[in-house]
Amino acid sequence: MMEKPAAREQKQQLQFVGKSLGRVDSLDKVLGKPIYTTDTVPENALYLKVVKSTVANARIKKIDLSKARNYPGVVIVVSADDIPGINESTALLPDKPLFATDRVRFAGEPIAAVASYDPTIAEEATDLAEIEYEPLPAVFTPIEAMQPGAPLVHENGNVCKNMKVRKGNTEAGFKEADLIVEGTYKTPFQEPVPLEPEAGFVIPEPDGSVTCVGSIQSPFHVQTGIAKILSLKPEQVRVIQAATGGAFGPKSDETPVDVLGMAALVAVKTRKPAALSYTREESMIGHTKRHPFVISLKTGVKKDGTLTAWEARLVSDTGAYASLGPLVLIRACLHATGPYNIPNVKTDAYCVYTNNTMAGSFRGFGGPQVHFAAESQMDEIAKKLGMDPVDLRKKNMLRPGALTATSQLVDEGCGLEECIKRAVKESDWYKKREQFHADNGTKRRGLGIAIMYHGNSLGPEGNDFATVHMQIERDGKIKLRTALTEYGTGAPSALLQIAADTMHVPFDHFILEPPDTDFCNDSGPTVASRTITIGGRATQMVAGKLGQKLKEVAADMLQLPLSDIESNNGVYHDKSDAHSVTFRDVVAHAYSRGIALKESGTFTAPRCEYDPETSQGSFYLQYTYGAVTAEVEVDTETGRVRVLKMVAAYDVGKAINPLSLEGQIEGGTVQGLGYALMEEMIHKDGIVVNPNLGDYYVPTSLDIPEIKTIIVEYPGALGPFGAKAVGEPPIVLPAAAIVNAIDNAIGVRVNEIPATPERVLSGLRNQRK
């Protein structure tokens, strides 16, 4: 068992943790400094453009690049033939080539790349590549792909991962039930839309190594990928993360390896720097999106609202290649029956290949899909029982001492009940639900709620570790470096707050260094809101060691025993405060004696224990909990839904920087609002029909409701000071809360999101029948 945070961090006066300090990256960003990848491409660089498949599933009969090669201004054309190492660009399973050779599995798959000093010429030349296809029967829905005899996307079958949860006996549970409710729910491909499309450039070094600069989440994942492609040792591939203009998941999957891999081939062949940046369309088609799910639920409940059994069947569409689909499936499967104490659970989950574009990592990682379904289902149950949705949830929700669907004991760090209570109060729940129910105009208001839990960090999804390096310079600047990246979250900035309080040195002494594989150890991927939970623990370790070293130097300077030395706000003194030295004195003294003020450390999370057959056990070391309400207005004539107010209450354990945390919650809530009402990447026979921001809608400033954030703090067992994951959770609930509010407004259950005006109107028409 892990120590409780209270035991780890004895009651200390926190000067920086818990304060809304400014982010360290703000000044460069508001000034428009040239910090992003495309701002810093070397002058003499070649620019790449990519030849991509135009069909969803075909054998490639011929690739003829001669005309493209001979186009005036083209310097080189690269394809699979030019790869010295392994033709692979993957995030998990070795199923995806960098360049397709004899087969394409989705429309938009890279086949070759053209390089020229003039990007316009490179683009023109891509049209001259002659690719001859022999179309193959294709499959575009996962349900069809699971049928016997369906066209095979990969030889080993279309189901690339399955998983099950077995707790108790659902058949017995259904017998105890007074009511059984069944429902099927569908979710779309959601496009992450980081505002900066994928970009990278590669510089060939004289010693045969390469330096890669790019818009990426996980430098060491890119390093491994590029080394494989170039047949180099990983340490011959230096990866530097430039400032990254949004990521949300896909920049930890394949596209950064695709972009830098193609550029690297050109760079090593020509010995010139080579750059590739995707257009918006290439980005939207090429990178991974949120998995569409089809979710069938069957729930047994007693008259008093007690849940007796819950069965779930999940089918996800991972597209033509697995990407992180198998891991998304694990998280979805484990969370499928919601944050409830249910004695009997049976979940079966399948991740399925199709000839659609790829799905993979996206903020929430399976959580939004299953919570949309489970929380819609809870409202259907409440309606059938004639029970208030809040009361039904309170009756069954996870509390300390309860067991999750995997029989994990819920510990004291569970503030779900307080989240619900505060969201209910802030939304004026009981009064408004009654008032809205009586509405009968053409514009009707509704109020909905949804609640969640979110297993923190990787749990069963991978090795969970992070490394932090810190060094104090002669001038007293304290540099912190880690391979956990900043791509908008503010979490690396918060690490400095943790370091400042651990070392008792003021925050303004700290500097965050850019991630660079030459200067830091692997920290695993920057995903799953790991930076503060795991990286924060590594920071505490390293800052603790460095702080101790400074105390030792201070003790030597003051000629006092180490145990007498206390540190406070950059001053080291004895217990009576009669003798003291400053941080700057201590640093100068250390430098004069050749004492290295440099420490590194790795924190590795304890492994989770579970039975892989039944999925019973402890999968995650702590959970974030939340409750969200949405107040909507539905226009019954147009079907348009406007969200007027949302309350977002989250148990985050400990808010390291409340202002940045609010920013995460607001941003995730609005992405969730888009998921609920407007965002859907539409494929027609495998071709994306809306790969641009004119046809794929994301929320704009005019769609924004009032959002009231409520921070609840029940310290978790894992994170520093009890902090929990906060980046991902805010996108999990809005869709469920909003469709539940629509139902409250007009009595229409929208079981497929987004709840577009067409779907709302169609629901109203069916109601009249």
Added chain:
Amino acid sequence: MSKHLLKFTVNGKDHALVVNSHDRLIDVLRNELGLKGTKEGCSTGDCGICAVLMDGKLVNSCLIFAIQARNRKITTIEGIGTAEEPHPIQRAFMKWNASQCGYCIPAMILAAKDLLDKNPNPTMEDIKHATSGIICRCTGYLKIFEAINTAAIEMKAESK
């Protein structure tokens, strides 16, 4: 294709250079003048993050030919403030941690400048409309609204 002499003022400085008819304003700003603060997000006028001010009006620089800027005054983010002296709008964005990934922020700040130059007392609705052409995917916009509101108050106080 033909070449033209483009004379224009960027951030208060006069420039004269030869451009092609089809050269986009964003490319001339970024590649010829080295002003990398103007970002490209979609190239189709949908995201708005390439916005600059042309004679005080917010325009998408990916949709404007460079030659359309002839004899006009362009303001980019580099013309708003400096590290030593950030503009009150920039200070307010920092105060609210309103930039997350930061990619839309130059355009948001220019949109705020456009608004506050014309309307020193904006309502929340005015702020929403002024920023409605620019997509932000990180913040959910609320901290940006707060920052613009704070900047309006600070600028009024400073002008007194």
